[in-house]
Amino acid sequence: MSVKSITEKVLVLDFGGQYNQLIARRVRDHHIYAEILPYTTPIEQIKEANYKGIIFTGGPNSVFDMESPHYTPDILELGIPVLGICYGCQLMAWMAGGTVATAPVSEYGKIDVTVTKPESLLFADVPAENVVWMSHTDYISEAPKGFEVTAKTDNCPCAAMELPEKKLYAVQFHPEVTHSVYGSKMLENFLYKVCECEGQWVMDSFIEDTVAALRERIGDKRVILGLSGGVDSSVAAGLLSRAIGKQLTCVFVDQGLMRKDEGDFVEETFTKLFDMDFVRVNCGDRFMEKLAGVTDPEKKRHIIGDEFYAVFWDEIKKRAKGNAFFAQGTIYPDRIESGNGAGGKKSGSSVIKTHHNQRGIPADIDFLGVIEPLQDLFKDEVRKVGEKLGIPHELVWRQPFPGPGLGVRIIGEITAEKVRILQDADWVLRDEMAKNGYESNLAQFFCVFTGAKSVGVMGDHRTYENVIAIRAVTTDDFMTADWARIPFDILATVSNRITNEVDGVNRIVYDITSKPPGTVEFE
């Protein structure tokens, strides 16, 4: 469902750039709702949506390669302000008749830029000399007719250009990246001075409007929410509970792939905290049966996703006889990473992982509709909503736990024994991290059952046991992440304890891969 209050929207038109979500996040930081659509979106759709501004993202291609993503130049004639970033900047130049060529010197990293038109709206309150983040091999060798060059660097004669009469602006660098020291200011200038936005995207109005919209849509019907106990579904439960109180039933599917004691924690938290109808369905055996012999990561995800739903459908049938809505805690990145763009449209980005809550819903299921009150939010926005709703801090700031649970942390076939080993190892890690004050200071950490076995020695005996990996990351938005520099002595204690306390493990490795090229989870 969409939220009524989103009257002021900016479109991030995605040309395949790795920072497309970051751009949307930055726009939202300035209190303006941004949505991402692929470059294949028809211009009619863009016209109808009444965007206050459009941002062309970067992308890995060359505009003079006709296979690269292009767009009809008519988009520059809609009267909607446009900001082109990197590839988007070159694309604007190309569309408007300028020349783009391979740069004699590629620029990568922090670069000094000189603003040559200080009175440009884009550069209001930006010093003439500042530092920006560049990453390009092509450049604009000749700006289009009528455009004025507004910034340059030593190796890039057109680092920014504009045609203010048509509200067209473009920058070769990446203002969305924090390394661009005044990047945020430039985006703010574009949004407020060029697009003339007012800044309506605030969490208070989000809650009010969503609650009102939920009440209107649901009326006196029932809602069954799939609750995992993670941040997203908990906040969705909080919102729905505020909107419809006892008409909400939360179904918690314990698929046997939770962390150690997690099922009990979730049950206790939700039955004590909220005055809501809470149902726990223990169905570990059912999941294990379906997963027997399956090793392919996507297949595992699909099976877990399908089984999740199968359980929910049974519950819906049992509880509401088809006369209920189904709700879940899907958030914006789930849709983007699963290739489902805003509004249910397939986006241009490639499918990285199918998130469990993005599987299709079987046609023979009789229910009133799907409710995803957080579908337009990023994780940190979800947390803000959670706090505003009064959901306890520990719950709102809990580490994310993937819907498929330990299923995506066991490489290869999932068996009860592997689940037991992983739960025990992970419990040791969590225990040590909590003792050292890392519980809420790191975005996410967990153990992974790697599926590898290694030779070791214990006492005088040769062992041939399982290798457990520790994964820990720092990240703001989970779209990119760095591996966490956990002090060696903590890692040493964890390693010692796991190999001593957990049967079946004789080696611990530490994952030092960032995202990209890795992902946070192993599968």
Ligand code: XMP
């Ligand atoms: P990746 O592995 O995609 O993880 O870099 C990014 C964040 O998403 C979580 N994750 C999931 N969450 N359902 C979820 O609800 C899923 O299928 C899923 N897969 C990954 C992951 O734990 C991390 O926080």
